Amino acid sequence: MTDVAQTTPQVEGRSARKRRAIMEAATGLFLRNGYQGTSMDEVAALAAVSKQTVYKNFTDKEQLFRDIILGATDRVGEFTEVVAQLAGTEDLEEDLGELARRYITVVIQPRTLQLRRLLIAEAGRFPAVARDYYQRAPGRTIDAFTDCFQKLADRGLLRIDDPPLAASHFAWLILSQPMDKAMFFGDEQQYTPAELQHFADEGVRVFLAAYRT
Template sequence: MPAPSTRTAPTTTTAQTAQTAQTPPTPPTPPSDTADDAAPRSLRKRAAILVAAEQVFLAKGYLGTSMDEVAARSGVSKQTVYAHFGSKETLFVALVSAMTTTAGDEVHPSDPAAAAATDDPGPYLREYAERQMAVVLTPRILALRRLVIGEVARFPDLARALYDSGPARAIESLAATVRSFADRGLLNVPDATEAATMFNWLVMGGPLNEVMLLGDAVRLNRAEQRRHAAECVRVFLAAYPPE
């Protein structure tokens, strides 16, 4: 009887093993774009453009800003920048609107009257004043304010938008809070808007004027902001004591 044949397994050389270990796996094929994917991607590009625009506009001013640099910093093409914002002016307006709206949202509660649902106005007003100074006196917001003031002749409507999103919104929000306190007899306030205007200027008048004219070096630190807020609240409550 013939002996059964024996098959020898193929031999793998050391070089072949090393080559196999070094060969990276084939990356998966990315999924094809869908309408659902395209929308978030477009929003991400828009957000990246606004971030880059903030860096360039605040550093170089309106005239010194080029759309080429914004595109380079945002990592998109110049054509993409123009697809989202048709001109440098449009981009500038969108940037100012976005920055002021975001800053305002950080300061003001969505429902001022509900947020002030407390029987002691003092702590609420101190926290509000500290929050307002912390946001408005940040270097980037100060730089934006200086930039818009410098371009007021070129963009008068933009200055109005900054005012409406800044001081006017602060006074309107604070007036609703003051009115809520007055309705419960916690403050004696004949005119809530006038009282809110007084408080807003107590808090922001001195610190903002100093830093706008003398530079960021004189900006109040957090401890100074807390002391200033406490003194503003003391004066305000003395002017409008409970009934």
């Protein structure tokens, strides 16, 4: 019994490391070669595991692709919790500015943008994955903004007739220029932290000019 208790965590640790290695290898290949241009043999070779191990962890290439894409949304919940805290703010301009800077920093990341471009390219092949990604990431974030702005309006801090529209305005005042350019220019378009902060601050300024009471 003692031997089993001692070895099981090691086995589980090796399994988790192999799964992570497979996902990292597949992500790199998908981003470089696209979904169609990537084979499970290549994934196994790059991850330094057997093909049997790959299929033990992932039924097929479609499941591997899906798990990689949706795995990128795992931390969205942490951000929406931060958004929820804004509803109790005592300094709307300062706290909204901090939230905006965090928002743009999280979204305008090279790997996040690479995965988004990959998913857009494969959306016709995987419409369910594309919908799930939207609901778990952009859609969930907009819902969080909507709920927060409604509560701020109830407190008399914002003047809003259409909270979902206001949430979309807020998101795109901040993200539209860097996001749109990054989608077309790829990894050659890199923004400095100062540039991202400028986008965030100006987005907040315009949003408050339109919606603050």
